[in-house]
Structure formats: structure tokens, C-alpha cells
Amino acid sequence: MSNKSFSSWMKSGSPWVWLNAGAVSISLVMVVGLLLLIAVRGLSHFWPADIMAIPYTEPGKEVITLVGEAIDSEVVSAKQLSRVGIELPEGQASAERLLIKVGNRDYFGLDFRWINQPWMGEVSYPAELLAIERREWGEFYGYLSSVKQQGEIVVSGDAAFAELQHRLIRSNNLVGDIKSLAKNEMGKINAGLEELRLEKRKLELRSVADTSIQFAELAEAEKLLDVSYKDLQNKLAALYKELNRDQM
Numbered sequence: 001m002s003n004k005s006f007s008s009w010m011k012s013g014s015p016w017v018w019l020n021a022g023a024v025s026i027s028l029v030m031v032v033g034l035l036l037l038i039a040v041r042g043l044s045h046f047w048p049a050d051i052m053a054i055p056y057t058e059p060g061k062e063v064i065t066l067v068g069e070a071i072d073s074e075v076v077s078a079k080q081l082s083r084v085g086i087e088l089p090e091g092q093a094s095a096e097r098l099l100i101k102v103g104n105r106d107y108f109g110l111d112f113r114w115i116n117q118p119w120m121g122e123v124s125y126p127a128e129l130l131a132i133e134r135r136e137w138g139e140f141y142g143y144l145s146s147v148k149q150q151g152e153i154v155v156s157g158d159a160a161f162a163e164l165q166h167r168l169i170r171s172n173n174l175v176g177d178i179k180s181l182a183k184n185e186m187g188k189i190n191a192g193l194e195e196l197r198l199e200k201r202k203l204e205l206r207s208v209a210d211t212s213i214q215f216a217e218l219a220e221a222e223k224l225l226d227v228s229y230k231d232l233q234n235k236l237a238a239l240y241k242e243l244n245r246d247q248m
Contacts, residue, residue, distance in 0.1 A: 055121030072099040103139035148247040
């Protein structure tokens, strides 16, 4: 290409068109790559992990079986381990420790726990282990032995899982009723009480006497709302009683 042709080509603007097209292509590739990275790293956090069972023996204590999900691991030096009473075989400079999500916060008091590899037994993944997301106290990890109603066993053994599924549907429906009652009906009464409070404040600012008919009407309206609110509280208590009927 002659200098004249190259100069004409540059003046035509074609190089800048191709340069912009290349920059846009690179940007799109980077955006798609970033989205894929977020999807891979993010979705794995929500994807159910395998539940492991690990026999664990701390020095001077009985063997316990820890159940949960592996979250993270790290390598710890022999010097660090010796500070907590773990002596590695001669020549071994480090050992691994594992962070597991043990759940069952109502039992352990915490959700996560570091465990040291020298104290761990053989890791297994029993098919009958369950992970249940609870509304309080975090996840439950364990074995389903039976389903209870008001403290009495109604189903046990292999049939317990199907019964649990059935009662979970009932429980979810009750929770929906509780939320609806608390948010809608009780919310309306609370809004009504707030309006009465503001009306009462307006009368006070206007120096209306407490014995006036306006105050009497507001007091009567407030009394009716209080009665309705107590009725709803009784309904709510009954729903919670039904909700707490079943255990496993």
C-alpha cells in the first residue's frame, strides 16, 4: 500500500471503525466472562452441598459424630497445632483443618466449627442424612427417626419422611395465615389506633377539654379497636399453638 493510499485509508475513518468494533467486542467478552464468574461462584453458594458425617475425637474426650457441610479448609503449621495440644508425627510440618457448617444452633450454640484433621475419623456421606432449613435456629442436620404430634410419636421409620413432607405443607400454610393476620388485620387496627392518637393530639393542641364529647368518641373508638385487637391476638395464639403441634 502506497503512502497516498494509506493516508486516504486513514482519512476515511475505517481504522477507527475497526478499532471501536474491536474494543466493543473485547468489552462484551469481559462482561460475559464476569457474569459467568459471578454465576459459577455465586450459584454454588446456594446449591445444596453434600452432607458429611465425621467421627471426631478431641484429646481426653469421647468420640462424637459431627454432621454438616464442608465450607472451607486451610493448612495449619505444626507449631500452631502444638499450641492447642495437637502433636503431629515427626517430620510432618503442617496439617489441614476443616471449617464445617454444623447448623443446629439450638444445640451447639453456633453454626460453624473448625475441626482438626488429626482428630478426624473417616468421612462418610450417609444417604439418610437430612438438611432442613428452619425459620429459627438455623439449618437442621441429622437423621429423621420419627414425627411427633404434641409429644407423642405418630410415625417412625421409613414412613416418617413422607409424613414429614405432608406436615411441612400444613406448617407452611399456617405460617402464611399468621403472616396475613399480623400484617393485614392487625396492621389495620394499629393504623386505626395511630389515627385516633393523632386526632386526640389535635384536640389537645386546640385546648379542647378532656371531658368533651370529642374525647369521649375517640375513647369509645379506641376501646372497640382494643377489643378487636385482643380477639386477633387470641387467633394468633391459636395459630401458633397449631404450628408448634408437630415435632421431629
